Each structure stands twice: as structure tokens, then as C-alpha cells.
Amino acid sequence: MSRLTAYTFEETLEKNQECLKKQKEAVKYRLKKLAARQSEITKKSSVIRESIIRKYQEIQTVLDEDLRMTLSYLEMEERAAVSALDGLMEKNCSLIQEIEQDLARLTVAMDQADTQTDTMSFFSYSEHQDMEAVDKVIDLLNKTDPSRVNLDEAKAEQIISLTNNMLLLICSQTPLFKKxxxxxxxxxxxxxxxxxxxxxxxxxxxxxxxxxxxxxxxxxxxxxxxxxxxxxxxxxxxxxxxxxxxxxxxxxxxxxxxxxxxxxxxxxxxxxxxxxxxxxxxxxxxxxxxxxxxxxxxxxxxxxxxxxxxxxxxxxxxxxxxxxxxxxxxxxxxxxxxxxxxxxxxxxxxxxxxxxxxxxxxxxxxxxxxxxx
The missing domain is CATH 2.60.120.920 (SPRY domain)
Incomplete structure (x- = not known):
């Protein structure tokens, strides 16, 4: 092989070697880019996932607070109604005690009646007392009619209707994945x-x-x-x-x-x-x-x-x-x-x-x- 031929062959090898090195560097650079893209996608996916989680948590917080306020209103109204009924029941209990005391006095008076005159006087007195008692009972029964104490059922129905509408709205929007x-x-x-x-x-x-x-x-x-x-x-x-x-x-x-x-x-x-x-x-x-x-x-x-x-x-x-x-x-x-x-x-x-x-x-x-x- 002549020197010129050997030189040309060596030059060709060097060119091929240089070309392969460049190809290798290009592939390594692409590999680096792919790894960077992989890392970028992983990070971006993590950010998106955390953002979605926060939004769901915020939605849950809003719903929890709205539920707390709604239940608080209902409980307040329930306590007021129960308290009002307690007061009415207490008045009825007090009147029952008065009637029982009158019954006890009448029983004693009847046991101690010795003469007809006294008895007639007693019955006259008793009839008068009976009329007062009847009037008092009627007045109390009118004032303590249970139907006068009510929950705001119309408002409760409205709340149920609104919550149902909210449920229908949420159902229409979920699952978000489906949309x-x-x-x-x-x-x-x-x-x-x-x-x-x-x-x-x-x-x-x-x-x-x-x-x-x-x-x-x-x-x-x-x-x-x-x-x-x-x-x-x-x-x-x-x-x-x-x-x-x-x-x-x-x-x-x-x-x-x-x-x-x-x-x-x-x-x-x-x-x-x-x-x-x-x-x-x-x-x-x-x-x-x-x-x-x-x-x-x-x-x-x-x-x-x-x-x-x-x-x-x-x-x-x-x-x-x-x-x-x-x-x-x-x-x-x-x-x-x-x-x-x-x-x-x-x-x-x-x-x-x-x-x-x-x-x-x-x-x-x-x-x-x-x-x-």
C-alpha cells in the first residue's frame, strides 16, 4: 500500500471516527433532553395533582362550613321550640299542683263536715271554687295549645330543596374525569x-x-x-x-x-x-x-x-x-x-x-x- 493510499485510508477512518463521535454526542444530547422532559412532566403532573387536591379540599371546606351553619340554624330553632314547650309544660304542671292542693283541701273539708248547714255552706263554696278552677284550666289550655309552637318547616323544606339542587348540580358536573x-x-x-x-x-x-x-x-x-x-x-x-x-x-x-x-x-x-x-x-x-x-x-x-x-x-x-x-x-x-x-x-x-x-x-x-x- 502506497503512502498516499495509507494516508487516505487513515484520513477516512478519522473522518468516520469523528462522525461517530458526533452521532454519539447527538444521541447523548437527545437522551439528556428526554430525561429532562421526563423530569419536567413528572414535576408538572405533581403540581397539577396538588392543585386539584387543594381545589377539592376547598370545595369540601365550603360544604362543611355551609353544613355547619345550616345545622346550627336548625339546632337553634329546635332549642327555642323545646324551651317554649318546656315553659308551657311547667305552667301545666303548676296548675296540676294547684288542683291537687284544692282536691286535698276539699277531701279534708268533707271529712270534717258535721252538720248539714256546714255541708251546704261547703258545697256552695266548692261550686264557686270549681267555676274559678274551670276558667283557669280553660285559659291555660288555650294559652298552652301545642300547635302554637312550630319549627319553620317551610324554611326546612326550602333548605332540603336547595341542597337537593346542589346535589343535582354536583352530579351533573361529576365525575370531572368523564367530562x-x-x-x-x-x-x-x-x-x-x-x-x-x-x-x-x-x-x-x-x-x-x-x-x-x-x-x-x-x-x-x-x-x-x-x-x-x-x-x-x-x-x-x-x-x-x-x-x-x-x-x-x-x-x-x-x-x-x-x-x-x-x-x-x-x-x-x-x-x-x-x-x-x-x-x-x-x-x-x-x-x-x-x-x-x-x-x-x-x-x-x-x-x-x-x-x-x-x-x-x-x-x-x-x-x-x-x-x-x-x-x-x-x-x-x-x-x-x-x-x-x-x-x-x-x-x-x-x-x-x-x-x-x-x-x-x-x-x-x-x-x-x-x-x-
Whole structure:
């Protein structure tokens, strides 16, 4: 090798070495940026969480103080009414004592009566006393009528009505999580060109129903020919998106999200939702819920047959979450990392199982409020 050739070769190596060093530094710098971003997100999340906690605590403080004031007013009125009744009862007790004393005197007088004249004089006196006693009793009974002492029941009814209105208002605003998730609702329609020939897709593209009859449909490249799957016409590659699927009356179903690259032909297990790396799903079968991705099952601790399932995918967070939509109960979340392709909603209504699973699987489209936040 000539000196010139050796020099050129050495120069090339040095250039390659310098290039690799620069690439290494670029990757290290990116790694540093990623770590900083991770720390920033953790701190920001902590600040948001603490702020939310404080707001809930402030709400609780306001409610507790309002409850204290309301109960204090009611207790004050109760004490006043009880005190008034105590005073009236005391007057009645005093009159009873006076009457008892008069009865005792009359009894003694009757025992000591020796002559008719004295007796007549006694009865004359007694009748006079009786009239006074009767008048006194009537006057007292009029003044101590229990119905004259009342709680402010009209005000109490108003308080109950106001608290009920407050409850209805709070219920209409909670769970806040539900409002947040629904703000990501995106309209989708099923692509009949991807549906297995034993699936009937509604004209609106919002439902899939199993039929035992194999429909004569074009054997399109995108059509599933073994698994009873259908995916949405729309795909999403950024932002956050949420859908709700009605599974009322069904005993078997699968639903989730998938890349468009999911295998569609043959008996390959990857054609099933969640069995390959291209899709994520939750399955309900034989009374049990299972979350699937990459062929790995995650048994879920739920036994209730849910009517509506929510599916949330977040591209910024790399998240796929499944929820029981009525109460927003989390079922399972996949931290998928960075998605490598766009995502489609994917459904499998399952076989009819001798009529026990004949109901359609339905997408409950909501007005589109897709957010990129």
C-alpha cells in the first residue's frame, strides 16, 4: 500500500471516527433532553395533582362550613321550640299542683263536715271554687295549645330543596374525569371493505352484527377472512381520541385499536385483536374480561356484564385505556410508548352462540371535540 493510499485510508477512518463521535454526542444530547422532559412532566403532573387536591379540599371546606351553619340554624330553632314547650309544660304542671292542693283541701273539708248547714255552706263554696278552677284550666289550655309552637318547616323544606339542587348540580358536573374524557370524542364509521363476510355493517357504519350466512362480497386485500373483525374507516395519528361502544346484551365481544398493518388473511393468530404487536384490545368471553396485546393476556378482576365500554387512545402519552363508560371505571391501560403508525378502532362482535350473542356491537358516536392537548 502506497503512502498516499495509507494516508487516505487513515484520513477516512478519522473522518468516520469523528462522525461517530458526533452521532454519539447527538444521541447523548437527545437522551439528556428526554430525561429532562421526563423530569419536567413528572414535576408538572405533581403540581397539577396538588392543585386539584387543594381545589377539592376547598370545595369540601365550603360544604362543611355551609353544613355547619345550616345545622346550627336548625339546632337553634329546635332549642327555642323545646324551651317554649318546656315553659308551657311547667305552667301545666303548676296548675296540676294547684288542683291537687284544692282536691286535698276539699277531701279534708268533707271529712270534717258535721252538720248539714256546714255541708251546704261547703258545697256552695266548692261550686264557686270549681267555676274559678274551670276558667283557669280553660285559659291555660288555650294559652298552652301545642300547635302554637312550630319549627319553620317551610324554611326546612326550602333548605332540603336547595341542597337537593346542589346535589343535582354536583352530579351533573361529576365525575370531572368523564367530562374530560368525553371532550376527546371522535366520530368514526366502520369500513365495510374490511369486515369479515359474516358481519353485517349498518348503512351508517356504526354497528356490526354477526350473521351465520356467508355473504358474497369482494375478496378485498383489506378484508378479514377468518377472524370476525372490522376496523374503522378513519385512522388517527396524533392527538387524543375517545369512543364508546355499546355491548348491551352480548356474551362475547372484542374491541380495541389497531394499526392498519394487522394481518387479515388466514388463520394466523396475529389476525385476532391483541394477539399481535399491531393491536390492543379488551375481550369479554364466558363471563370474564381479558386485556390483550402482543399475545399476552391480562385477566381483569370484573364479573359484572358492562353495557358500554370506552376506548381512549392518547398519542402524546402513548396510552391505550379501556373504561366502563357509564361510571368511568378504569378496566385496563396499556402504556404503549410511541405509536409507529396511525390507529383505527377495531371491533369483533363474535359468533351468535346459539342466539345468546345475536345483538349488534354499536359505536356510540358523540359530537367531535377532538383535542390535541
Amino acid at each position: 374530560l374524557i368525553k371532550s376527546y370524542s371522535s366520530e368514526v364509521s366502520l369500513d365495510p371493505g374490511t369486515a369479515h363476510p359474516k358481519l353485517i355493517i349498518s348503512p351508517e357504519g356504526d354497528s356490526a352484527t354477526y350473521t351465520d350466512t356467508w355473504q358474497e362480497l369482494p375478496d378485498l386485500p383489506d378484508r378479514f377472512d377468518t377472524t370476525l373483525n372490522v376496523i374503522s374507516l378513519q385512522g388517527f395519528s396524533f392527538g387524543r381520541h375517545y369512543w364508546e361502544i355499546d355491548v348491551t346484551g352480548k356474551t362475547y365481544w372484542e374491541l380495541g385499536v389497531t394499526y392498519p398493518t394487522i394481518p387479515r388473511k388466514g388463520t394466523n393468530e396475529d389476525c385476532w385483536l391483541g394477539r399481535g404487536d399491531e393491536s390492543w384490545c379488551v375481550e369479554f368471553f364466558d363471563g370474564e374480561y381479558t386485556a390483550w396485546h402482543g399475545g399476552v393476556p391480562h385477566q381483569l378482576p370484573f364479573t359484572k356484564r358492562f353495557c358500554r365500554i370506552g376506548v381512549l387512545c392518547s398519542f402524546p402519552a402513548g396510552l391505550v385505556t379501556f373504561l366502563e363508560a357509564d361510571n368511568m371505571t378504569p378496566l385496563f391501560s396499556f402504556c404503549a410508548g410511541t405509536f409507529s403508525d396511525c390507529l383505527h378502532l377495531a371491533l369483533c362482535p363474535g359468533h351468535d352462540h346459539n342466539g345468546t350473542n345475536a345483538k349488534p356491537i354499536v359505536i356510540c358516536n358523540a359530537p367531535s371535540h377532538t383535542s390535541d392537548l
